[in-house]
Amino acid sequence: xxxxxxxxxxxxxxxxxxxxxxxxxxxxxxxxxxxxxxxxxxxxxxxxxxxxxxxxxxxxxxxxxxxxxxxxxxxxxxxxxxxxxx
Numbered sequence: 001x002x003x004x005x006x007x008x009x010x011x012x013x014x015x016x017x018x019x020x021x022x023x024x025x026x027x028x029x030x031x032x033x034x035x036x037x038x039x040x041x042x043x044x045x046x047x048x049x050x051x052x053x054x055x056x057x058x059x060x061x062x063x064x065x066x067x068x069x070x071x072x073x074x075x076x077x078x079x080x081x082x083x084x085x086x
Contacts, residue, residue, distance in 0.1 A: 003042075003074070003075040003077075008039065011039050012036065012039060014074050015036050015039060015044055015070060015074055015078075016036055018069060018070055018073040018074050019034065019036055019066075019069075019070075021073075022069045022073060023065070023066050023069055026065070027050075027052060027062065030051055030052075031050050031051035032048065032049065032050045032051040032052030032053075032055070032062075033048075033049040033050045033052065034046045034047065034048055034049060034052065034066065035047045035049060037083050038083075042075070042077045042078050042079060043078075043079050043080075043081055044070060044078055044079070044080045044081070045080075045081055045082075045083045046066065046080060046081070046082055046083065047082070047083055047084065048082060059082065063080060063082065066080050067079060067080040
């Protein structure tokens with residue numbers, strides 16, 4: 001898969017697939033979750049859900065874990081940043 005040549009919708013599918021398979025099961029163990037809000041270039045914007053909202057570990061360990069998973073399963077140049085939905 002050539003990440004750079006994918007359409008925006010295809011990038012979202014690939015990222016969401018990795019999140020569904022590898023990230024959400026781990027976060028769900030503690031009552032949390034995330035939603036992929038957008039992708040801009042190589043930046044994946046996520047919104048925390050459930051127990052992850054407001055948790056200090058969300059901005060430390062889980063953010064790093066999510067980024068490592070996406071870099072490993074989707075594309076090595078991806079970065080993950082939290083965003084807050086209105």
